[in-house]
Amino acid sequence: MTFYDRDDELTALNTAFKSSGHAFSVVYGRRRVGKTALLKEFCSGHDHIYFLAAQEAEHRQREKFVEQVADAFDDRIPRIDGWDDAFEYLGEKLATDTVVVVIDEFPYLVDENDSLPSYLQSFVDEHLQDTDSMLVLCGSSVSTMESEVLGHESPLYGRRTGQLDLQPFSFQQAREAIGYDIGDAIRSYSVTGGTPMYLTLFDYDDSLATNIQTRILSPTAVLYNEPEFLLRTELRNPARYMSILEAVALGHTTPNEISGATGIDSGPLSKYLQTLRRLRLIDRKIPVTASAKKSKRSRYHVADEFLRFWFRFVEPNRSSIEEAPQVVFEGTIEPNLSTHTARTFEDICQEAIWEGIRQENLEPYSEVGPWWYGETEIDIVGLAPGDDRILLAECKWTNEPVGHALVDDLRSKTENVRWGSPNRDEQFALFSKSGFVDGLENDLGSDWTLFDLEDLRLLFSR
Structure with a gap:
């Protein structure tokens, strides 16, 4: 896959690594936004250890991490009994070598052992700060990264030397990846939004209509179930959140309208909206002349163009799409795509x-x-x-x-x-x-x- 843009982010990471002393950076953002691609591109120019955590038992996570460290230094795999030993071993290696150490999907490790931030605090204080090496913690669970790494209550608070809150591409950034003329590029962006994975799944040698039908409306396509998968990885019971997103995508933008469309009372609704905002799935907007804290004229919008498209056109028509996707495209999507694009x-x-x-x-x-x-x-x-x-x-x-x-x-x-x-x-x-x-x-x-x-x-x- 071609690596697009992110020049500013790469520059920030390279500058941090090349500066004197140690570096401890935090990279976080929504799923599919390109964090892993960014870090792999960054690592390709430096001696590095890249560890991708998985959702598995703690002892297997730790074993794989130590194996990765040993392999990077062409060393025998030592016997390790706990995370404190694992980071002690890494610290010994960094005492003589300057390396970038990336721990990707860090929240998976915290899920299995919530003491991980404390172990890393000791590692930073006792080992990393005396080196020229760099530690990068990366995660897609924004709430976990903000609470367990960046938050005031975290043992790691105040120790980071930099952070990147990675955002989807703006339209201007996405133009490099969208192979259409300006008009169709805007239409296409209204479907995929700026999430790099969604952008690069489209084949721009095909028409937008063909891309929608083959890359979204086909039950075998990656994007067909993507929003549902995204929510299930973040939330235990996503049904009500999905109903809220569908209501907002269909034009119910005030709390009263959302409550009426979903049947969710205003009290619980406010908590659901807060969670969706924290996950960066919806935005709260107020008139530009109003005070953000005082204004009661708030409106909610789905924060991602692809999710807005999916909850407007795909989720309400799942049964029909399973039977006749072309009929759904020609009868529902195509006649209303211009209205959808107007918002974008x-x-x-x-x-x-x-x-x-x-x-x-x-x-x-x-x-x-x-x-x-x-x-x-x-x-x-x-x-x-x-x-x-x-x-x-x-x-x-x-x-x-x-x-x-x-x-x-x-x-x-x-x-x-x-x-x-x-x-x-x-x-x-x-x-x-x-x-x-x-x-x-x-x-x-x-x-x-x-x-x-x-x-x-x-x-x-x-």
């Missing part, structure tokens, strides 16, 4: 605004996000408090060019956004899949910026 397009346009700010094509804004109040919504609003400047933008994934009607509509909404002074500087932007009617740009002043798909392609390729 808004996120991509928000990404484009940040990129435009970085490239100095747009004025700087410190906060960018959606805005709504009652029935009035604006796709993207940017705030620059220091300059008393606001950006208001709309995104249209439609087959018709955008004209004056959208301009007038956006202007009419501006007075509803109560932010800044009465004399604030108002800037506007429009994003359109199908471009703009002839002469629109000439009719607008310098406070308007228009983006069609070609503009986005150029922006993201710089």
